[in-house]
Amino acid sequence: MKSRSSEIRRARPWLGTLVEIGAAGANAAAGIEAAFCEIETIHRLMSFHEVNSDVSRINRAAPGEIVRVDRRTYEVLGCAQLTSRLSAGAFDITVGGRLVEAGLLPRPQGAGDFDQDASYEDLLLLPDDSVTLTRHVWIDLGGIAKGYAVDRAVQVLKKSGITSGIVNAGGDLYVFGDRQPIHIRHPEDVSLVLPLGFIVNAAVASSSGCFALPASGGRANDPLIAPKRNIAVQWRKGFTVIARQCMIADALTKVIRLAPRRAPRILNRLRAQAIVTDRRGARISKSRVAVDPIGGFPDPARYRFGSASALASRIRKEIAV
Amino acid sequence: MRSSQWMWLPAAYVPIAILAPAAYGAAYLNVEQAQQAIFAGHKFTPAFVTLTADQAREIERRSDVNVRNREIQLWKVSNGGYFVVDEVVGKHEFITYAIGLNADGTVKQIEIMTYRESFGHEVRNPEWRAQFVGKSASAPLKLTRDIKNISGATLSCRHVADGVKRILATYEIALK
Numbered sequence: 001m002k003s004r005s006s007e008i009r010r011a012r013p014w015l016g017t018l019v020e021i022g023a024a025g026a027n028a029a030a031g032i033e034a035a036f037c038e039i040e041t042i043h044r045l046m047s048f049h050e051v052n053s054d055v056s057r058i059n060r061a062a063p064g065e066i067v068r069v070d071r072r073t074y075e076v077l078g079c080a081q082l083t084s085r086l087s088a089g090a091f092d093i094t095v096g097g098r099l100v101e102a103g104l105l106p107r108p109q110g111a112g113d114f115d116q117d118a119s120y121e122d123l124l125l126l127p128d129d130s131v132t133l134t135r136h137v138w139i140d141l142g143g144i145a146k147g148y149a150v151d152r153a154v155q156v157l158k159k160s161g162i163t164s165g166i167v168n169a170g171g172d173l174y175v176f177g178d179r180q181p182i183h184i185r186h187p188e189d190v191s192l193v194l195p196l197g198f199i200v201n202a203a204v205a206s207s208s209g210c211f212a213l214p215a216s217g218g219r220a221n222d223p224l225i226a227p228k229r230n231i232a233v234q235w236r237k238g239f240t241v242i243a244r245q246c247m248i249a250d251a252l253t254k255v256i257r258l259a260p261r262r263a264p265r266i267l268n269r270l271r272a273q274a275i276v277t278d279r280r281g282a283r284i285s286k287s288r289v290a291v292d293p294i295g296g297f298p299d300p301a302r303y304r305f306g307s308a309s310a311l312a313s314r315i316r317k318e319i320a321v
Numbered sequence: 322m323r324s325s326q327w328m329w330l331p332a333a334y335v336p337i338a339i340l341a342p343a344a345y346g347a348a349y350l351n352v353e354q355a356q357q358a359i360f361a362g363h364k365f366t367p368a369f370v371t372l373t374a375d376q377a378r379e380i381e382r383r384s385d386v387n388v389r390n391r392e393i394q395l396w397k398v399s400n401g402g403y404f405v406v407d408e409v410v411g412k413h414e415f416i417t418y419a420i421g422l423n424a425d426g427t428v429k430q431i432e433i434m435t436y437r438e439s440f441g442h443e444v445r446n447p448e449w450r451a452q453f454v455g456k457s458a459s460a461p462l463k464l465t466r467d468i469k470n471i472s473g474a475t476l477s478c479r480h481v482a483d484g485v486k487r488i489l490a491t492y493e494i495a496l497k
Contacts, residue, residue: 010358011349011433013418013478018433020347022469171473185473193471206472240472 007165008032014039015146017170021153023162024177031160035153035167042152045070046145048096051109058123058131059096059108059138066132074129076141076148076247083144083251084120086266090259091251092120096138105140114138146172147205147250154246167246172205174246184240184277194277196240203246207239207253243272346437347469350419356396356404359421359430364399376495384490386483393491402429403496405488409480414438418481426492431485 009022010032019039021032047053054073061067069077083091097114099105115122115135122135146169153167154174164177173182179200183193196204239256243249248270256263256274267274350358356365372380372391380388394406401424408417415437421429 009347009349011347011436012431013433013481017478018416018436018481166470168470168472171471173470173472175470180470183471183473185471193473196472204472238473 010036012036012039014043015149015169016142017146019149019153019170020168021157021165022167023157023165025162025164027161028165031157031162031165034160035156038152038156039149039169042072042145042149045073046076046141046148048105048108048140048142055139055141056108056111058133059111059114061133062112063122063133063135066126066130068128068130071129072148072152074125074131076145077123077131078125079148079247079251080141080144081120081123081125083255083266086269087255087259087262089119090262091143091255093139093141093143094118094120094123094137096140099140099142100138108138111138112136143254144247144251146170147203147246147248150174150203150246150250172203172246172250174203175199176201184238184275186238186277196275199242203243203249205241205243205246205249205253207257238277240275240277241267241272242275243270248272346435348435350432350434352406352419352434355406355419355432355434358432359419360398360400360402360404363402365396365404366399368395368397369393370395370495372491372495376491379494380487380490383493384483384486386487386490388487393495395496400424403492405491406434407484407488409484411480414480416481418484420485420488422488422492426489426497428485428489431481433481 006028007022007024008028009020011018011020013019014036019036021035023031023035025031044050044052045054048055048059050056054067054069058067058069077093080091080093084093096105096108097116097118100107100114114137118135118137122133122137123139124132124134126132150167150169150172151174154165154176157165157167158176162177166173166175166180171185175182177200179198181198182196182204184196184204184206185193237257239253241249241252241256243252249272252263252267252270252272252274255266256276259266263274356363370393372388372393374391377388377391380386389410390408396404398404398421403422403426405420405422406417407420408415410416415435417434417436419432419434421431423429
């Protein structure tokens with residue numbers, strides 16, 4: 001592996017999380033600056049909170065009104081709609097209204113009421129980066145836009161002549177050029193991380209309820225809403241998806257949680273691979289991910305682990321030696 | 322999940338997982354580097370400010386954020402702007418960041434300087450926190466292991482956002 005000693009890393013708060021960008025080479029600083037600029041643009045286009053974002057304009061639109069959006073927003077909406085169709089609505093960006101009802105998002109300013117019966121089928125993509133609605137919907141791109149922002153930032157880095165780097169938006173990441181080690185958080189104990197192996201030219205996204213777990217060990221409750229059941233999902237598993245694009249990986253972490261039976265077919269179709277971890281160990285989907293195998297990516301035999309406490313005591317022993 | 326499409330991986334060995342307390346952190350920029358990252362080529366004059374109790378109360382009222390520290394690490398920039406180094410403590414994280422303000426008090430840029438995760442009690446301990454101030458790439462944080470690139474539950478940047486709100490109120494009340 002080439003040395004990454006010349007790599008510089010910067011982090012800024014965007015997309016509701018901390019976004020870290022690392023790049024190596026002579027033009028690294030300028031490339032990172034340009035990549036952050038792109039992330040800021042995506043934040044402003046796709047934020048539920050920003051009044052002038054494309055998302056807010058859609059949420060204020062009346063049925064039948066044509067809303068022209070940025071090409072990038074249109075791309076995300078297209079990917080979201082595809083994921084919705086493949087998962088028969090398990091993934092659905094029109095859950096915005098329910099997230100507001102659950103107190104997880106603020107009421108959008110200037111928007112009327114959303115239609116309780118609305119679904120992704122009520123958002124129609126028209127030519128020329130335009131969309132229209134058949135019912136009042138409130139969309140939220142929180143389940144997919146971070147991944148897209150990572151993909152765009154990587155494109156900008158490459159355009160700036162960067163040949164090796166990483167973009168990590170709060171756990172949704174993409175590595176290109178030189179291979180890098182990736183860790184995932186233990187689903188039950190955030191203070192532990194598990195080595196996933198090395199990846200290159202691939203995206204990894206994870207989703208787990210660990211930060212949402214109350215300290216008392218009560219039931220987890222996080223901002224994932226099952227559209228059909230209209231409930232906040234509670235769970236104690238970790239879900240990681242490896243894919244060619246971070247946007248796909250990001251969206252699929254929700255699909256495998258909400259539609260586990262359909263998930264393998266969807267993973268295959270989108271050439272992604274999933275790893276589900278819980279206290280018994282890890283399950284990996286048989287789907288084949290189309291990523292560069294350089295760097296021993298990833299050795300499935302390494303995913304097996306016992307309970308968090310058993311693992312912790314074993315490591316304490318190793319450290320003591 | 323149908324077993325034909327999900328397979329249990331064979332038991333092999335326990336991975337070398339990292340035990341946390343004080344295990345994960347990142348040092349991005351020291352003060353000088355952060356100054357140049359936000360206001361490249363400009364000169365910086367230290368103008369540290371101690372807020373009065375009244376000012377702190379007014380800042381809390383306007384921003385709805387607690388003023389934990391009344392010492393403001395402030396530099397005036399030769400282009401009329403301001404450069405502030407600030408710290409925020411979350412439930413599990415400690416973050417030092419720099420904020421550049423334009424001459425009119427609007428945010429120019431925010432850079433994370435150091436970031437540290439902890440799942441123990443030490444995050445509330447001032448001595449533990451003090452060791453991160455002003456750390457740079459040349460004097461890196463002592464990390465038990467060099468772990469980068471963690472995929473997992475998204476950390477909120479709410480504390481940084483609150484810190485920025487507090488600094489903007491501080492500008493209105495004490496710097497302008």
